[in-house]
Amino acid sequence: MINDNTDTKPEEAVPCFALSKNDSYVMSASGGKISLFNMMTFKTMTTFMPPPPAATFLAFHPQDNNIIAIGMDDSTIQIYNVRVDEVKSKLRGHNKRITGLAFSHVLNVLVSSGADAQLCVWNSDGWEMQKTRSLQVPSGWTTIQSDTRVQFHQDQIHFLVVHENQLAIYETIKLECVKQWVLRGSFAPISHAVFSCDSQLVYASFLDATVCVFSAVNLRLRCRINPSSYLSPNVSSSNVHPLVIAAHPQEPNQFALGLSDGGVHVFEPLESEGKWGVPPPAENGSASSAPATPSAGPSGPDQAQR
Incomplete structure (x- = not known):
């Protein structure tokens, strides 16, 4: 074809x-x-x-x-x-x-x-057209021309928004942002992100070849995978970066990562752990649009296959 x-x-x-x-x-x-x-x-x-x-x-x-x-x-x-x-x-x-x-x-x-x-x-x-809204631009950022992706949650009412400087969950009817994670500190720009097949996790890749696993309910960081744990020692993360993530259609904890050099890596947790990182504490009260502070997660993938 x-x-x-x-x-x-x-x-x-x-x-x-x-x-x-x-x-x-x-x-x-x-x-x-x-x-x-x-x-x-x-x-x-x-x-x-x-x-x-x-x-x-x-x-x-x-x-x-x-x-x-x-x-x-x-x-x-x-x-x-x-x-x-x-x-x-x-x-x-x-x-x-x-x-x-x-x-x-x-x-x-x-x-x-x-x-x-x-x-x-x-x-x-x-x-x-029913509604239109501009993304909430984080303080310190200017609105630049950058790809913005959208994907519906399993409930078909909320959707994930992926921009180079943020991840956000929107409610569709009112088109309101109910959760937002904003790029900060040592994080490179986001290249792509998707829901897991059960919409309980969000897998996100960054231009420095870091991969992060977030809890979808509150966009709290559960696990951070460093480039050195899956890239060959002779491959620099400054030359190779993730372009796309695809969630496995039946296995919620498995996803594939496509790289700019044509490589594809499939990730899954260790059998002994069975899931990514430690679930963040549940939040009390209603959802907030305030950025969630990422909690510390284990570094490096539990298992990576090429």
Whole structure:
């Protein structure tokens, strides 16, 4: 399966792909036309929407594999119907490229995020904008163009926001930040983060190749994995950094880390411990939007496999 490519430099293209809910189709783009692949035959079913603008994020509708949300480099979101080869709606609310899209099948909404540090909630029936909000920028930081990713919690009501300077949990209906962890001290910028498959943990990677495990309920640090514990001695963390984290779909304590040199590492705790770090103490009262102070966690992975 090969993506359509443009004449632009490969490193300037934004690679993006999405897997349909029934695992039968993959939609993919690398700066050129969007391709729809059949996962049973590995054949290209169709290509569509040649740039400009180029696609920068893709998401299948949770109830209809024919409906695709496509985030674009020109800051719009196009709702495309593959069956009839037609753009049904064009959503405008961001002012920089789209960097994240996530559907909630419980609330019937689409949440979008962009390089403008803006969040938008769209009704997925009529595609009207319901709410929009800028990220809470930590004191001492200026708003810069940086990818912002979103992922729904298992409850389909809250979602994780990942920005280079913060992790945050938002409630969708009011679009309010209920938990936030802000970059501080010796931490390098965040490169990626995801919920574990049961949404009880958040796995986050940093540009200095550090990996951290947080408790999702309060974004308290449970475990910090140093680069030296999984990178070869002859590999410098200044040259290699994590690009993406993928949580195992059935094992809550297992995740994979993709590196900028093409390496992939799979992490899991020691069998004797069975989980990452020490659970932080439960908080009394309602959730707060104040940054949570990370608690000390064990350093180094309990087990890493390449």
